[in-house]
Amino acid sequence: MILGGRDTDLVLLDENGIRCDGRKIDEPRKIMIKAGVLKNADGSAYIEFGDNKIVVGVFGPRDVHPKHLANTDTGILRCRYHMSPFSVEERKKPAPSRREIEISKVIKEALKPAVMLEQFPRTVVDIFIEVLQADGGSRCAALAAASVALADAGIPMRDMVSACAAGKVADTIVLDVNNEEDQAGQADMPVGYMPNMEKITLIQLDGVLTPEEYKKCVETAIGGCKLVYEIQKKALTDKYFSNGGNN
Numbered sequence: 001m002i003l004g005g006r007d008t009d010l011v012l013l014d015e016n017g018i019r020c021d022g023r024k025i026d027e028p029r030k031i032m033i034k035a036g037v038l039k040n041a042d043g044s045a046y047i048e049f050g051d052n053k054i055v056v057g058v059f060g061p062r063d064v065h066p067k068h069l070a071n072t073d074t075g076i077l078r079c080r081y082h083m084s085p086f087s088v089e090e091r092k093k094p095a096p097s098r099r100e101i102e103i104s105k106v107i108k109e110a111l112k113p114a115v116m117l118e119q120f121p122r123t124v125v126d127i128f129i130e131v132l133q134a135d136g137g138s139r140c141a142a143l144a145a146a147s148v149a150l151a152d153a154g155i156p157m158r159d160m161v162s163a164c165a166a167g168k169v170a171d172t173i174v175l176d177v178n179n180e181e182d183q184a185g186q187a188d189m190p191v192g193y194m195p196n197m198e199k200i201t202l203i204q205l206d207g208v209l210t211p212e213e214y215k216k217c218v219e220t221a222i223g224g225c226k227l228v229y230e231i232q233k234k235a236l237t238d239k240y241f242s243n244g245g246n247n
């Protein structure tokens with residue numbers, strides 16, 4: 001039995017290799033994605049990734065305001081990740097925090113390689129991410145949902161961007177770190193990945209890993225991304241093909 005760092009009563013990994021929420025080390029949380037949930041957006045998606053609940057609305061390609069931001073050679077991508085005040089235990093101030101500004105940027109950068117922005121110069125695609133409930137790994141959940149929302153908006157893409165984190169808990173590399181594991185564990189590594197092009201578009205690391213652990217963590221996270229990809233595809237096929245395309 002291995003106890004966590006801050007909360008000494010929390011068993012991060014028991015003698016049978018079971019984690020604090022009952023999962024095995026290579027087991028992701030339950031994931032559900034629904035495409036096309038907002039009537040006023042050009043594309044949208046809702047994701048439940050464990051206890052994360054996130055909705056994404058995509059608008060565009062449309063005229064850029066302010067106009068001086070427009071690029072004559074290519075379209076631009078804008079992204080806002082926002083947490084609702086009730087999304088976490090302690091009330092989150094509605095104004096954008098440093099963390100939200102950082103996550104908005106990393107999600108935008110993670111999506112950019114997939115979106116064929118060169119096909120719509122002078123325009124912008126806006127991605128609005130609203131976190132209704134957060135429980136660790138919200139940037140990966142948001143990135144996966146944003147990718148589905150872009151596809152739902154009909155934005156030309158080279159590939160989907162899937163996302164999943166891996167981390168180190170009780171000296172063990174585990175898939176999909178939850179909030180308790182993020183707080184008490186040793187490392188958290190969110191990864192964004194284009195599954196067909198086999199390219200990583202996001203990698204961050206909070207914690208310390210040996211070179212071998214780093215490699216294993218990346219491989220584990222990519223394995224998770226491939227699982228998420230199947231759920232992303234299902235969200236789109238459910239919307240566009242389950243009702244003779246009349247959805």
Ligand code: CDP
Nearest residue numbers: 088089092134135136137138139140179182
């Ligand atoms: O959500 P993600 O793991 O991508 O980002 P993080 O900065 O590592 O945050 C981990 C978790 O901390 C979030 O998912 C929330 O559950 C929690 N959190 C919080 O309780 N209050 C905040 N103001 C921000 C995050």
